[in-house]
Amino acid sequence: MTSLRTPLGWVLRGMAVLGFVYLLGPLLVIVAASFSDTGYLAFPPQGFSLRWYQAALADQRYLNGFFVSLRLGLMVAALSLVIGTAAAVALTRFAFPGSTLLEALFLSPLVLPALVLAVALTLFFAANPIAPPGMTRLVISHLLVGVPMVLRVMLPVLRRVDPAIEEAARNLGASPIKAFFLVTLPVLRPGLIAAAALAFIFSFDEVEMALFLGSVRDAPLTVVLYGAAQMQMDPTVAAVSSMLILLALLLMVAQQMYANR
Amino acid sequence: MNGDLNARRGLIAAGLLAPAALIFATLFIWPQLGLFLQSLGGPPTFSRFLGDSYYLGVLGNSLMLGVCVTLVTLVLGFPLAFLLARAETRWAGLLLLLTTFPLWVSAVVRSFAWMVLFFRSGVASRLLQGTGLVPPDFQLIGTFTGVVIALAQVLLPIMIVTLYAVIRGVDRDLEHAAMNLGASPAVAMWLVTLRLARGGVLAGSLLVFSLSVSAFATPSLIGGARAHFMAVTIYEQTLELLDWPFAAAIAAILLVISLSVALTYGKLLGEKNR
Amino acid sequence: MTNSAELVLDGLARRYGSTTAVARMDLTVAAGELVALLGPSGCGKTTTLRMVAGFIEPSEGRILLRGKDITTMPAHQRDTGMVFQSYALFPHLSVAENIAFGLKRRGVAKAEIAERVARMVSLLQLQGLEARLPKQLSGGQQQRVAVGRALVINPAVVLLDEPFSNLDALLREGTRIELRRLQTELGLTTLFVTHDQAEAMAISDRIAVMNKGRLEQLGTPREVYERPATRFVASFIGRANILVSRDGRSEDGIPLDAPDGTLVLRPERVTLDDAPAEGPNAVSGTVELLSFLGTGTQAVLRLPGGRQLLAEGPASLADRFRTGGPATARWTRGDLVALPPE
Ligand SMILES: Nc1ncnc2c1ncn2[C@@H]1O[C@H](COP(=O)(O)OP(=O)(O)OP(=O)(O)O)[C@@H](O)[C@H]1O
Numbered sequence: 001m002t003s004l005r006t007p008l009g010w011v012l013r014g015m016a017v018l019g020f021v022y023l024l025g026p027l028l029v030i031v032a033a034s035f036s037d038t039g040y041l042a043f044p045p046q047g048f049s050l051r052w053y054q055a056a057l058a059d060q061r062y063l064n065g066f067f068v069s070l071r072l073g074l075m076v077a078a079l080s081l082v083i084g085t086a087a088a089v090a091l092t093r094f095a096f097p098g099s100t101l102l103e104a105l106f107l108s109p110l111v112l113p114a115l116v117l118a119v120a121l122t123l124f125f126a127a128n129p130i131a132p133p134g135m136t137r138l139v140i141s142h143l144l145v146g147v148p149m150v151l152r153v154m155l156p157v158l159r160r161v162d163p164a165i166e167e168a169a170r171n172l173g174a175s176p177i178k179a180f181f182l183v184t185l186p187v188l189r190p191g192l193i194a195a196a197a198l199a200f201i202f203s204f205d206e207v208e209m210a211l212f213l214g215s216v217r218d219a220p221l222t223v224v225l226y227g228a229a230q231m232q233m234d235p236t237v238a239a240v241s242s243m244l245i246l247l248a249l250l251l252m253v254a255q256q257m258y259a260n261r
Numbered sequence: 262m263n264g265d266l267n268a269r270r271g272l273i274a275a276g277l278l279a280p281a282a283l284i285f286a287t288l289f290i291w292p293q294l295g296l297f298l299q300s301l302g303g304p305p306t307f308s309r310f311l312g313d314s315y316y317l318g319v320l321g322n323s324l325m326l327g328v329c330v331t332l333v334t335l336v337l338g339f340p341l342a343f344l345l346a347r348a349e350t351r352w353a354g355l356l357l358l359l360t361t362f363p364l365w366v367s368a369v370v371r372s373f374a375w376m377v378l379f380f381r382s383g384v385a386s387r388l389l390q391g392t393g394l395v396p397p398d399f400q401l402i403g404t405f406t407g408v409v410i411a412l413a414q415v416l417l418p419i420m421i422v423t424l425y426a427v428i429r430g431v432d433r434d435l436e437h438a439a440m441n442l443g444a445s446p447a448v449a450m451w452l453v454t455l456r457l458a459r460g461g462v463l464a465g466s467l468l469v470f471s472l473s474v475s476a477f478a479t480p481s482l483i484g485g486a487r488a489h490f491m492a493v494t495i496y497e498q499t500l501e502l503l504d505w506p507f508a509a510a511i512a513a514i515l516l517v518i519s520l521s522v523a524l525t526y527g528k529l530l531g532e533k534n535r
Numbered sequence: 536m537t538n539s540a541e542l543v544l545d546g547l548a549r550r551y552g553s554t555t556a557v558a559r560m561d562l563t564v565a566a567g568e569l570v571a572l573l574g575p576s577g578c579g580k581t582t583t584l585r586m587v588a589g590f591i592e593p594s595e596g597r598i599l600l601r602g603k604d605i606t607t608m609p610a611h612q613r614d615t616g617m618v619f620q621s622y623a624l625f626p627h628l629s630v631a632e633n634i635a636f637g638l639k640r641r642g643v644a645k646a647e648i649a650e651r652v653a654r655m656v657s658l659l660q661l662q663g664l665e666a667r668l669p670k671q672l673s674g675g676q677q678q679r680v681a682v683g684r685a686l687v688i689n690p691a692v693v694l695l696d697e698p699f700s701n702l703d704a705l706l707r708e709g710t711r712i713e714l715r716r717l718q719t720e721l722g723l724t725t726l727f728v729t730h731d732q733a734e735a736m737a738i739s740d741r742i743a744v745m746n747k748g749r750l751e752q753l754g755t756p757r758e759v760y761e762r763p764a765t766r767f768v769a770s771f772i773g774r775a776n777i778l779v780s781r782d783g784r785s786e787d788g789i790p791l792d793a794p795d796g797t798l799v800l801r802p803e804r805v806t807l808d809d810a811p812a813e814g815p816n817a818v819s820g821t822v823e824l825l826s827f828l829g830t831g832t833q834a835v836l837r838l839p840g841g842r843q844l845l846a847e848g849p850a851s852l853a854d855r856f857r858t859g860g861p862a863t864a865r866w867t868r869g870d871l872v873a874l875p876p877e
């Protein structure tokens with residue numbers, strides 16, 4: 001790239017390096033601090049110990065929170081995927097009046113503040129207790145964002161797929177159901193995986209709705225962490241955070257490997 | 262596709278849309294309308310908000326936060342996005358992936374990382390103390406600056422991804438043409454790339470602005486007890502003071518801000534696509 | 536060519552609300568015959584083809600394939616092999632898997648599938664590309680895979696929807712010759728959609744000229760060119776001067792030796808010279824444009840009445856006449872083809 005050998009190029013590069021350090025540095029800091037052998041959070045870390053990991057894994061609140069979040073994320077991902085993909089198919093494969101408007105409406109929860117959604121849902125559930133507090137409320141509330149996320153991934157994927165391939169499959173003797181499983185589904189699979197991963201990670205990481213709508217007993221991990229971080233600078237929080245960073249890394253790598261296969 | 266709009270197809274389409282429509286209607290339209298109704302019913306909540314200098318200060322704080330975070334993410338995000346979009350190495354893909362990696366990590370975790378750096382004996386606070394510009398017991402936690410630094414980092418990937426897509430869309434040969442006609446690289450970038458990417462830059466800025474004005478986790482954790490921001494205030498009013506009509510009113514104000522920003526954003530992107 | 540009717544469209548029609556995409560069409564395709572559906576954009580060619588494939592339900596009429604009524608049969612049970620304009624190759628399957636798809640659905644034995652796929656691959660000169668994915672192929676190769684996929688199942692009728700429209704001009708010509716060779720060799724009954732009249736003339740046994748949803752004329756390429764049934768056919772296929780004759784004169788006063796009615800005069804039947812026009816079937820005008828066509832020269836003559844008359848002659852026309860100069864056009868009574876009264 002020729003333009004990078006100019007002074008402007010060097011300024012740009014310098015800024016970019018700065019940006020990278022700023023973006024990823026804090027995550028490295030927290031991982032480093034989690035191994036510190038001190039009774040308080042220290043960066044740079046002093047000594048090396050795994051005792052904060054031991055403490056974190058022995059703590060029922062974190063453990064319970066993790067499994068609550070896991071269940072929550074899996075349910076939200078599965079339901080969002082089914083509901084969102086069905087809607088995406090309807091919006092892309094059937095022309096009907098008002099479909100563009102409907103699409104914009106369906107995507108709109110993504111641009112609204114999570115906290116506003118959370119408050120509105122809190123008031124709504126207080127007035128209409130259609131679901132018991134805790135997990136059920138949280139799952140259906142997360143669908144409000146999970147479904148649009150799936151839509152945002154699947155709409156362009158479905159638009160890129162030539163609808164004629166389904167017809168080609170039928171022309172060659174595949175029944176509509178066979179055509180779906182032999183042709184449509186395999187072609188959509190990378191998109192579906194990406195959409196499910198996004199919905200899962202949103203639900204797993206989300207804190208606003210979880211604070212408002214979750215129950216104290218079944219608090220998701222983010223809520224437990226939020227509470228712990230507010231209380232004190234506890235190195236176990238760093239250990240839990242590091243494990244979450246590792247989990248996110250694994251998920252991202254897995255998703256990438258799958259998508260590029 | 263050659264859709265036969267016959268009854269059966271209509272029925273299938275309706276069936277596919279029904280679950281999403283149900284969720285959308287009961288959990289979105291209804292609650293959002295309820296929010297407005299709740300804020301209008303009972304004591305005059307909006308005038309209470311708009312008539313109280315404390316709450317106006319909170320609104321101002323949040324808007325200010327939005328402006329600052331947007332500027333920081335723009336200044337740091339553009340070079341990164343530009344280099345990533347123009348890079349021709351196979352590392353570019355990996356670097357782009359690394360830039361988006363923070364989005365996979367909860368905002369709570371990312372904010373906590375800044376808390377480690379910001380508290381009294383944290384590295385960032387100690388560096389500032391070392392300059393002698395701040396008192397010896399100074400800590401970045403609880404300061405507006407601290408919130409800006411942390412929130413800008415949390416939202417930076419979103420800015421980069423938006424800018425990256427826009428810069429990718431600008432034909433490189435236009436830059437080359439400008440240089441061929443005698444423009445220096447800097448001038449070419451200014452006259453061509455930035456000009457053409459203008460809509461996308463504005464769209465990314467609006468998105469980050471909207472998200473920072475309404476951000477909760479980071480301002481609450483970094484800002485601590487003195488976090489006078491909109492979302493934190495709504496949280497206090499709802500869960501601690503239980504003044505729901507008032508909380509609803511503040512949420513409605515935030516909703517209006519976000520909606521107007523979102524509409525502008527949608528219009529901008531729509532124009533870009535045309 | 537046998538005369539058995541392989542495919543019969545019997546009063547086939549399709550309406551969308553108040554628009555008629557295809558109006559009561561009758562068409563019989565004999566075994567081993569290639570019939571082109573030719574017409575301008577929006578005339579209903581694709582709609583007709585897709586009704587035969589079973590993707591669009593007819594509003595009226597019947598479709599018979601090898602004597603069996605398939606009007607309401609689901610698409611996947613019909614024995615048709617379609618080549619899509621976009622090719623519609625399965626992006627996740629290799630070339631060989633794409634070609635084998637239809638055979639697998641028909642439960643053909645593994646060994647036979649391998650053998651038939653290999654035969655198709657060599658017939659279409661796709662050797663060495665069997666394991667590639669569609670996106671790793673050039674446009675021409677993709678087109679051949681699409682053809683192979685449709686032909687390998689040995690369908691009762693092959694349906695092609697503008698299969699060459701995504702190829703560049705040179706490749707298009709080579710490919711259509713290749714397709715014609717394959718079609719005659721294998722004796723495939725074929726319905727072929729195109730809006731390119733030269734393409735239709737070049738490879739079909741018969742052409743069905745469509746306009747606004749209706750079949751205007753069905754005939755061999757020579758028939759539709761030399762004896763067009765309607766004014767639309769005359770001007771859509773090849774170039775034509777159209778004269779309306781009444782009492783020995785055209786509507787703009789050219790003396791004609793011809794019966795009353797609408798007459799078609801092909802440009803290559805018009806000769807040019809510089810003698811004055813005398814008697815019928817001759818008219819003088821000004822040369823407006825001379826264009827070299829490679830095989831000859833085309834002249835546009837502006838007549839005093841305002842009409843532009845087209846004439847085509849040898850390349851030497853360009854030396855004998857000059858733009859802006861006078862010229863006289865001549866033809867004989869036999870050059871004027873009368874259209875049947877409408
Ligand atoms: N799903 C539909 N709804 C309404 N009208 C339709 C539909 N499909 C086709 N038509 C109309 O039917 C007519 C014939 O369309 P068709 O696609 O068969 O044309 P075509 O001859 O294949 O044209 P082209 O050369 O442009 O492909 C057109 O006027 C078209 O607008």
Ligand SMILES: [Mg+2]
Binds near residue numbers: 580581582
């Ligand atoms: Mg067509």
